[in-house]
Amino acid sequence: MERLESFRKYIILEQLDSGFGMQRTPGGFVRLEGNGEGIGISVQIKYIKEGTQPYTIIIIYDNDEELGIFRVGTLQVISGVASYRKFLDHATITSLNIKPERIKYILIASEHQDRVFIPLIGICKKEVPWDEVVRQRLIRKDKVVQKSQEKKPDIEEEKPSQVEEDYDRDLPYVNDIELENKLKESFEKMDPFSNPRHDYFWYRVNDIAKLSNLLYSCGVNIPLFANPRILVGLFKYRHLLAGFYRSDINDLNYFVLGVPAKDETDGKPFEKICLWVPTQNSEFGDMTGYWLVYINLKNGEFVR
Incomplete structure (x- = not known):
């Protein structure tokens, strides 16, 4: 993507879903300010209630032939007032294929497991009215018609057990090819274990x-910032693992997140769905292994 020209744009935030006002109808604005280094986002809101779930700032944009969804961050509300600032550097907007002229909406959303409320919406192009299809894209449907018990593949095994699954056609699709391409572009490939496997591919993540x-x-929902043990692992050992497990034998296709830890008595980042795998690497001090968590790329669910 070529470097951006300098620009500044204000988008008015107006009420979409009612019931989130504090004494009066909430409102505010978003300022987008760009230059050759990236895009700065500034959000100012008044008269909005503190919700049971954090509000998420979401950019909806045209991404070639599909709808792009980018969750910018979480909005904190204090006494009905909220503000937020973030700078997206050139590498980030390039990897996400965000172009200012393609941004359609900016949403302030309250996302729950099976529904999404949108208290405020900013329409970037007045000739493009709000489309409820966007809300449906934000809702992650996790109803399973038939599902057999899944097993995490043991990293020491050569042939993990086969899993047969039958999912509802409405389950979310994870674009694993796009995800792998973006990981290749953004992070360094690495081999963290002493027994390299042809069915695992790993990247060293430091951002x-x-x-x-x-x-x-790409449709994978892992609450990275909400999990302090992930943040501690990253801070202490300066990296996380991101990778893939693929098996042609039994048609398994998983995204794998690895959180470094001192040993298996160190706190699990995901209590009941982690697999401890030891390793030896003097580069990372007293680290002796990783907690691995698997996400099924067919439906975006954690493998339990």
Whole structure:
């Protein structure tokens, strides 16, 4: 993507879903300000209630022939007032294929498991009215018609057990090819284990914000910033693992997140769905292994 020209644009935020006002109808604005280095985002809101779930700032944009969804960050509300600032560097907007002229909406959303409320919406192009299809794209449907028990593949095994699954056609699709291409472009490939496997591919992640944005853009929902043990692992050992497990034998296709830890007594980042795998690498001090968590790329669900 070529470097951006300098620009500044204000988008008015107006109420879409009612019931989120504090004494009066909430409102505000978003300022987008760009230059050759990237895009700055500034959000100012008044008269909005503190919700049971954090509000998420979401950019909806045209991404070639599909709809792009980028969750910018979480909005904190204090006494009905909220503000937020973030700068997206050139590498980030290039990896997500965000172009200012293609941004359609900016949403302030309250996302729940099976529904999404949108208290405020900013329409960037007045000739493009709000489309409820966007809300449906944000809702992650996780109803399973038939599902057999899944097993995490043991990294020491050569042939993981086969899993047969029958999913509802409405389940979300994870674009694993796009995700892998973006990981290749953004992070360094590495071999963290002493027994390299042809069915595992690993990348060394040192920018959790970039990883979070890439995962969201491809349909993988892992609450990276909300998990302090992931942040501790990254801070202490200066990296996370992101990778793939693929098996042609039994048609398994998983995204794998690895969180470094001192040993298996160190806190699990995901209590009941982690697999401890030891390793030896003097580069990372007293680290002796990784907690691995698997996400099924057929439906975006954690493998339990």
